[in-house]
Amino acid sequence: MNLVIFGPPGAGKGTQSKFIVEKFNMFQLSTGEFLRKEISDNTKLGKKISSVINSGELVSDIIVSDLIEKIISNSKYQNRIVFDGYPRNLNQAKNLDNLLKKYKQRIDIVLKLSVSLETIKKRISERLGLEKRFDDNEKIAIRRFETYEKSTEPVIEYYKKLNLLKVVDGERPIDQINDEISAIISAI
Ligand code: AMP
Numbered sequence: 221m222n223l224v225i226f227g228p229p230g231a232g233k234g235t236q237s238k239f240i241v242e243k244f245n246m247f248q249l250s251t252g253e254f255l256r257k258e259i260s261d262n263t264k265l266g267k268k269i270s271s272v273i274n275s276g277e278l279v280s281d282i283i284v285s286d287l288i289e290k291i292i293s294n295s296k297y298q299n300r301i302v303f304d305g306y307p308r309n310l311n312q313a314k315n316l317d318n319l320l321k322k323y324k325q326r327i328d329i330v331l332k333l334s335v336s337l338e339t340i341k342k343r344i345s346e347r348l349g350l351e352k353r354f355d356d357n358e359k360i361a362i363r364r365f366e367t368y369e370k371s372t373e374p375v376i377e378y379y380k381k382l383n384l385l386k387v388v389d390g391e392r393p394i395d396q397i398n399d400e401i402s403a404i405i406s407a408i
Contacts, residue, residue, distance in 0.1 A: 228340060249306065251304075281312055313375050332385060
């Protein structure tokens with residue numbers, strides 16, 4: 221089984237990905253983490269992408285595609301990948317389909333952790349302990365949330381049409397979300 225997970229910043233996507241990886245013995249392919257590692261290892265690629273990543277823009281589709289192909293083509297990870305942070309646009313979604321086909325695999329399920337902007341804001345304010353600079357943080361949180369919604373919406377629609385999408389209510393306590401995700405994956 222291969223799985224794609226979506227969720228806005230602050231939705232608990234990282235926590236849920238780690239839960240899935242442990243419970244179902246899967247491999248987390250976080251493109252953001254891989255790219256950050258290239259930067260901290262000071263590789264040729266890392267040097268090339270650091271300014272793009274630091275400015276908050278997306279790295280080119282080709283660079284990320286090469287990176288995920290390395291994992292998809294490795295038999296060690298065959299049919300046990302959690303895609304976290306990929307695909308980010310329709311071009312990447314189609315590219316992912318093609319790559320998986322090339323290595324005789326497919327996406328079995330797409331999870332969307334659904335959390336409202338109000339909840340994200342509430343979580344941030346709790347984390348900050350009602351700091352005075354909440355306004356700034358709130359603005360950044362809203363911008364990141366809107367960017368996520370805008371860029372992933374077409375990709376979500378794409379998977380919905382393919383009947384792969386499961387929307388999970390991310391407003392509930394973590395263990396309840398864990399249980400629902402477990403039930404969805406076990407039913408595949
Ligand atoms: P993330 O940790 O998923 O928020 O990713 C951190 C940064 O890595 C993003 O802001 C992008 O610059 C880059 N990145 C991660 N995944 C992708 C992707 N699928 N396509 C392009 N750039 C990406």
